[in-house]
Amino acid sequence: MQISIIMPAYNEERFIAEAIESVLAQTWRDFELIILNDGSQDSTLKIAEHYALLDPRVRVESHWNMGVAPTLNKGLALSANEWVAIMHADDVMMPNRIERQLAFLAAHPELDVASSWVKHINSKGRIIAKDNSRLLTPNAIQELYLANELVGFSHPATILRKKAVLDIGGYRPQFRVNEDVDLWNRLLEHGCQILVQPEFLLKYRLHGGSASIARTRFIRRQVRWVKHCMLHRRSGRPELSWQEYCCYRQTLPWYKRGNAWRKDTAKVFYKAATFQFAEHKYYLLVPTVILAAILQPCYTIRQVASKLLLSHL
Numbered sequence: 001m002q003i004s005i006i007m008p009a010y011n012e013e014r015f016i017a018e019a020i021e022s023v024l025a026q027t028w029r030d031f032e033l034i035i036l037n038d039g040s041q042d043s044t045l046k047i048a049e050h051y052a053l054l055d056p057r058v059r060v061e062s063h064w065n066m067g068v069a070p071t072l073n074k075g076l077a078l079s080a081n082e083w084v085a086i087m088h089a090d091d092v093m094m095p096n097r098i099e100r101q102l103a104f105l106a107a108h109p110e111l112d113v114a115s116s117w118v119k120h121i122n123s124k125g126r127i128i129a130k131d132n133s134r135l136l137t138p139n140a141i142q143e144l145y146l147a148n149e150l151v152g153f154s155h156p157a158t159i160l161r162k163k164a165v166l167d168i169g170g171y172r173p174q175f176r177v178n179e180d181v182d183l184w185n186r187l188l189e190h191g192c193q194i195l196v197q198p199e200f201l202l203k204y205r206l207h208g209g210s211a212s213i214a215r216t217r218f219i220r221r222q223v224r225w226v227k228h229c230m231l232h233r234r235s236g237r238p239e240l241s242w243q244e245y246c247c248y249r250q251t252l253p254w255y256k257r258g259n260a261w262r263k264d265t266a267k268v269f270y271k272a273a274t275f276q277f278a279e280h281k282y283y284l285l286v287p288t289v290i291l292a293a294i295l296q297p298c299y300t301i302r303q304v305a306s307k308l309l310l311s312h313l
Contacts, residue, residue: 033059038065091156097116113187116197119131228240
């Protein structure tokens with residue numbers, strides 16, 4: 001089975017060489033790697049072009065900065081194969097990722113999308129946590145779908161059937177940071193099959209570039225918008241734009257807005273704690289986890305417990 005690997009990259013000069021080398025070192029050798037330089041202002045493009053000169057499987061495309069979703073759609077359009085693997089330019093593939101994912105697809109020919117467990121690493125490559133996705137069976141996916149809950153998993157560990165994604169319009173650019181979550185749930189609505197493979201096949205990097213509290217809070221608000229759009233679609237109502245959704249939120253009773261703030265802030269604090277752990281800032285870690293637990297105790301305890309359990313795997 002031949003496969004295309006698409007790697008969007010924006011200002012990733014610190015990590016892209018390691019990401020590319022992890023792709024080129026795969027035990028599965030028959031692939032094309034399409035690196036999509038999304039208007040980087042550092043040496044990302046130069047590094048990518050260097051590897052293209054070294055290995056004919058590497059192809060580099062460059063364009064002005066247009067964001068993740070349009071870049072991914074361009075990669076899908078350029079890819080030559082039915083199956084496409086997503087790879088971020090700051091992550092690291094396990095040497096057998098592609099081989100194991102293709103074997104998983106061969107064992108589950110009904111699938112249109114498959115992801116895997118990931119190990120979280122810090123900026124220096126040290127493993128700091130492990131994935132806790134439980135979406136390992138069709139029933140687990142179906143339970144969330146029937147409950148009108150969002151289905152989400154690790155995007156850069158994903159391998160997908162290109163036709164299934166293109167048939168529903170690909171990634172939607174309006175979802176600037178949750179384009180993947182929007183895509184998975186639209187695929188499910190069109191009868192596509194999705195599953196997470198219970199193997200650690202990617203090292204997912206957490207570093208300062210994605211550690212902003214403001215960014216995390218924005219992501220949480222966008223997750224709520226993605227779910228709102230999903231509920232509207234499934235009930236036959238038109239989706240709201242981001243501006244319309246923000247206006248709608250202001251009309252909700254104060255206690256509903258307050259409860260949403262509480263839950264989102266707890267998740268923001270928990271996310272901050274993961275970066276503090278990654279950077280050994282333990283003097284900040286403990287009070288941050290405590291704040292998260294005060295705001296949303298069940299969520300925080302469940303997340304910490306699952307991470308402790310998976311650390312033994």
